[in-house]
Amino acid sequence: MKKYSDMTLAERQTEYAAVKAAFEAKKTLGLQLNMARGKPGTDQLDMVTEMCNILVTHDDFVSDGIDSRNYGNVDGLPAAKKLFAELLGCKPAQVFVGGNASLQLMFTMIAMAYSHGLLHSEKPWKELEKVKWLCPAPGYDRHFKVSQYFGMELLTVPMTADGPDMDLVEELVKDPAVKGIWNVPKYSNPEGVVYSDETIRRMAALKPAAPDFMLMWDNAYCIHEFDCEFVPFADILALCEENGNADMVYEFASTSKVTFPGAGVGVMAASEANLAYVKPLINIQTIGFDKINQLRHVKYLQDKEHTLALMKRHAAILSPKFHAVLSALDAEIAPLGIADWKRPVGGYFVSLDAMPGTAKRTLALCKEAGVTMTGAGATFPYGIDPNDSNIRIAPTMPPVAELEQAIAVLCLCLRMSALEKLGI
Numbered sequence: 001m002k003k004y005s006d007m008t009l010a011e012r013q014t015e016y017a018a019v020k021a022a023f024e025a026k027k028t029l030g031l032q033l034n035m036a037r038g039k040p041g042t043d044q045l046d047m048v049t050e051m052c053n054i055l056v057t058h059d060d061f062v063s064d065g066i067d068s069r070n071y072g073n074v075d076g077l078p079a080a081k082k083l084f085a086e087l088l089g090c091k092p093a094q095v096f097v098g099g100n101a102s103l104q105l106m107f108t109m110i111a112m113a114y115s116h117g118l119l120h121s122e123k124p125w126k127e128l129e130k131v132k133w134l135c136p137a138p139g140y141d142r143h144f145k146v147s148q149y150f151g152m153e154l155l156t157v158p159m160t161a162d163g164p165d166m167d168l169v170e171e172l173v174k175d176p177a178v179k180g181i182w183n184v185p186k187y188s189n190p191e192g193v194v195y196s197d198e199t200i201r202r203m204a205a206l207k208p209a210a211p212d213f214m215l216m217w218d219n220a221y222c223i224h225e226f227d228c229e230f231v232p233f234a235d236i237l238a239l240c241e242e243n244g245n246a247d248m249v250y251e252f253a254s255t256s257k258v259t260f261p262g263a264g265v266g267v268m269a270a271s272e273a274n275l276a277y278v279k280p281l282i283n284i285q286t287i288g289f290d291k292i293n294q295l296r297h298v299k300y301l302q303d304k305e306h307t308l309a310l311m312k313r314h315a316a317i318l319s320p321k322f323h324a325v326l327s328a329l330d331a332e333i334a335p336l337g338i339a340d341w342k343r344p345v346g347g348y349f350v351s352l353d354a355m356p357g358t359a360k361r362t363l364a365l366c367k368e369a370g371v372t373m374t375g376a377g378a379t380f381p382y383g384i385d386p387n388d389s390n391i392r393i394a395p396t397m398p399p400v401a402e403l404e405q406a407i408a409v410l411c412l413c414l415r416m417s418a419l420e421k422l423g424i
């Protein structure tokens with residue numbers, strides 16, 4: 001197969017006619033496939049549903065003398081703090097165990113910065129003329145939406161193979177209006193990038209002009225290897241402390257992709273001083289989070305070793321799905337030279353860069369053929385991809401057979417939009 005850019009106009013026209021015919025044939029199948037969001041598959045959910053039966057007797061509900069069924073312990077059960085501290089590699093006293101989702105904790109912390117200010121704020125952010133925020137991109141759309149919700153000015157920082165462009169980050173934090181940065185340091189959403197040791201070291205050593213700068217460390221995929229052994233990861237809290245930045249960092253994680261998304265447990269890890277500041281403020285919005293669910297998770301996941309064993313079982317389900325996507329792209333798209341993609345070994349996504357100027361068109365074609373994908377641009381601040389190129393593939397939810405159909409459609413749509421762009 002020839003590269004599209006090497007084809008003559010006549011060759012492209014012939015190719016387009018063939019690809020379009022295949023596309024029209026797909027359309028007649030009335031497909032309804034979805035590769036839009038990073039959700040576990042039903043088989044993964046079925047695998048962990050036994051967790052729901054774990055608490056039965058009176059004694060089951062009591063943990064360290066605390067009755068999980070009653071009010072109290074707004075920062076979580078001690079046993080849950082211990083479990084998540086072990087998973088994140090920090091101290092139990094640095095862990096705040098919250099409700100069903102980590103995004104809510106991230107939102108809460110930023111809302112707090114606006115309404116009251118943080119531990120080292122000179123004033124609440126609502127009183128500031130401008131708040132700017134660093135957004136490594138491609139990145140997680142919901143992070144960007146939180147920043148937008150609060151009216152921040154979003155500054156794009158390009159992602160590299162080692163994490164965000166640190167030269168730029170170090171430069172931008174000299175502006176006191178820059179109040180924070182989003183990070184997904186391990187198996188980033190959507191690229192699956194693992195921050196290098198050097199990037200992590202430089203993040204921990206940042207010297208922002210803002211005294212209340214927030215290093216948002218969303219470790220959503222900290223134990224989510226699907227194609228390799230568990231990769232140990234630096235304790236960002238300890239590194240920040242070593243650099244005199246103990247109160248700069250807020251780490252987040254959850255069991256959304258370990259047990260149940262939306263019904264798991266979200267956690268935040270931060271310095272003890274930060275938690276002492278935050279706890280009474282969060283206690284205004286809730287007397288306590290769902291400790292029954294926390295205890296269910298403690299009993300089901302047990303400890304790091306046991307949790308990693310469960311993640312291996314998830315990996316056995318997920319790995320063939322990622323391989324199905326990558327094999328199709330390798331076979332159908334690589335020889336044509338019309339897109340690049342990453343080869344993640346963990347996380348929940350494959351990030352593909354289509355020929356510039358073709359992402360929107362590709363996804364519109366996918367929709368026409370019954371394949372729903374994450375909207376073009378979603379992985380960039382304000383939902384605008386300056387190159388109209390990045391496409392996020394979420395292969396985890398559909399069964400492999402459906403996924404193979406969906407990716408075949410995507411490949412046809414990539415080909416059509418590239419040919420249209422080159423001229424037909």
Ligand SMILES: Cc1ncc(COP(=O)(O)O)c(C=O)c1O
Nearest residue numbers: 101102103140184189220254256
């Ligand atoms: C990077 C990242 N952070 C957070 C979340 C959401 O986590 P939670 O369900 O704990 O709110 C996701 C979900 O896709 C994610 O990709």
